[in-house]
Amino acid sequence: MIEFTLWDILRNLLLAARWTVLLSLAAFVGGALVGLVVLFLRISTNKWIKRIASGYIALFQGTPLLMQLFLMFFGLPMLGLRIEPWTAATLGLTFFASAYLAEIWRSGVDALPRGQWDAGASLGLHYLQELRLIILPQAFAITRAPTVGFLVQLIKSTALTSIIGFEELVRTSNAINNATFEPFTVYGLVALIFFVMCFPLTQYARRLERVSAH
């Protein structure tokens, strides 16, 4: 029987944590891009487009992320796409993030006084210019705290991709636990690694909140 030292366990967990970080970043960037599109649809003046975007957001916020990942993992191969845990995880989390980010930013757009749009129009800007130069910069600025808060939620959500077989921190920890039979240590360390990643961001979000409250 091979002996595992605490350092062996920690080293392997830290190596696996790279994938957790990478997946979080990929999903956040992808989610921001798709979320921007959803945001445009959501604040459209067309009633039907607006309704479709609301439905998209409600769908992702009203079903478990685990189900979304399963549907991605089992559904995409039916469309003829060869899919692996990595792609299913990234795509699943990207769409999940897009719905939440669009909703957060929408609240920012809604919070701006109507006069901002009117002022833009009176300066002769057209719709897209108004959005790009006046509305979105302000909407992003006032929603910075919830956006960072959502990043924390996204990092924690990557844990679920272990269930569809993506080899990140939690899946690696399951394998290590099966080899070492030390669940208390292994899952304790996993929790600690997640905490180290998330806690600074939580504090940052809190500071942003305090600043914007003044």
Place this chain on the structure above:
Amino acid sequence: MGYSLDFGWLAGAAGAIARGAAMTLLLIVVTTLAGTFLSILGAAGRRNGPKPLKLAIGWYVEVMRNTPFLVQLFFIFFGLPSLGIRLDPILAAMLAMTLNMAAYTIEIVGAGLDAVPRGQTEAALALGLRPRQVFIKIVLPQALKVIYPALTSQIVIMMLESAVVSQIAVRELTYEADMLQARTFRAFETYLVVTVVYLGLSMGLRRLLVSGGRRALGAGVS
């Protein structure tokens, strides 16, 4: 592509799906009651307790909010037995869900307590109520009214997150879906149906909580 969707298995599976949904609802009912109770104690302790207790509650909230629920669940179910605490899956799931939810609702309840004007407490004390009576009869009802919408959202979020407890073999909705797809080889259709069931549950639960809250608290709940 030769693949076509097939829902022929659904008639024979309705019972299993209903059983799973019932277990999911049971989990969330227990979690809501226990979690809310715990968070009232936690929020009150964080405001009025001795310093070590305040610190402990603060750290508890931070640790739970900054680690994934799945890891908390594994820690409780697989990790605690090495301390001699062995829980069966349903109990472990309820404990993990309650502890997780309490971390979020402690902050929510706390915000509600802060929102009740200080004058309410002073007036009640002046009328001769004891401090505990003041808290239970005067401050808490007003606080709950303020935070009810936030509490409702948190309960729905927790219900959706409970899908994860299938991983320790609690026979709830997701677990039944896993079993069904293994039997029918219709994974996509099975998860599609169960996702729709979850959507119905979350919309129904929200509506129930909103109308129930309006009746019980008279709160301006939306």
